[in-house]
Amino acid sequence: DAGVIQSPRHEVTEMGQEVTLRCKPISGHDYLFWYRQTMMRGLELLIYFNNNVPIDDSGMPEDRFSAKMPNASFSTLKIQPSEPRDSAVYFCASSLNSGGNQPQHFGDGTRLSIL
Amino acid sequence: SQKIEQNSEALNIQEGKTATLTCNYTNYSPAYLQWYRQDPGRGPVFLLLIRENEKEKRKERLKVTFDTTLKQSLFHITASQPADSATYLCASHGSSNTGKLIFGQGTTLQVKP
Numbered sequence: 756d757a758g759v760i761q762s763p764r765h766e767v768t769e770m771g772q773e774v775t776l777r778c779k780p781i782s783g784h785d786y787l788f789w790y791r792q793t794m795m796r797g798l799e800l801l802i803y804f805n806n807n808v809p810i811d812d813s814g815m816p817e818d819r820f821s822a823k824m825p826n827a828s829f830s831t832l833k834i835q836p837s838e839p840r841d842s843a844v845y846f847c848a849s850s851l852n853s854g855g856n857q858p859q860h861f862g863d864g865t866r867l868s869i870l
Numbered sequence: 871s872q873k874i875e876q877n878s879e880a881l882n883i884q885e886g887k888t889a890t891l892t893c894n895y896t897n898y899s900p901a902y903l904q905w906y907r908q909d910p911g912r913g914p915v916f917l918l919l920i921r922e923n924e925k926e927k928r929k930e931r932l933k934v935t936f937d938t939t940l941k942q943s944l945f946h947i948t949a950s951q952p953a954d955s956a957t958y959l960c961a962s963h964g965s966s967n968t969g970k971l972i973f974g975q976g977t978t979l980q981v982k983p
Contacts, residue, residue, distance in 0.1 A: 863912050
């Protein structure tokens with residue numbers, strides 16, 4: 756079975772440019788999560804969706820970040836304009852249901868470097 | 871605020887020994903704790919889940935315990951192998967028990983042959 760698919764795997768761009776990260780969740784999973792991982796802060800939840808609807812975006816750092824889920828098989832995380840402090844690994848994950856007893860399935864991430 | 875804390879120092883052990891990793895939670899009482907493995911350049915992979923009313927859970931060479939008095943979970947790998955070298959993350963939902971997970975910083979395990 757295909758897991759969570761993220762693209763691109765690596766992105767290097769200059770400060771001020773728009774960055775778009777993409778995610779395809781596991782088919783049939785109702786929940787989709789976007790995380791950011793850094794050495795300093797670990798794995799932080801940015802936003803999550805249930806049935807394509809954003810439920811909690813309290814982790815989104817600022818207005819430069821936006822996320823959409825136009826359908827059940829695709830989501831994007833956009834940063835505009837990008838800044839060097841946005842450099843991190845961004846993960847997408849999906850799960851079948853909500854609740855603390857549900858494992859999350861992660862993609863292999865996008866390593867983002869803003870110069 | 872609700873926190874999950876893991877020992878940030880790397881754990882180095884000899885092949886064949888048992889590795890024990892610690893996860894402490896503060897300011898809430900989760901009904902479940904999850905453990906994940908993360909290899910360099912890869913996303914976390916789910917390993918085990920334990921419920922608060924389960925004292926212990928096993929899966930092959932892995933064992934997880936949940937002590938609600940100490941507010942702690944221990945993750946054991948018996949007969950460790952170099953292939954077990956990775957970062958192990960503890961996670962739990964917040965007090966609202968939604969799909970939102972709080973992750974610890976992770977503990978890096980290095981098993982030496």
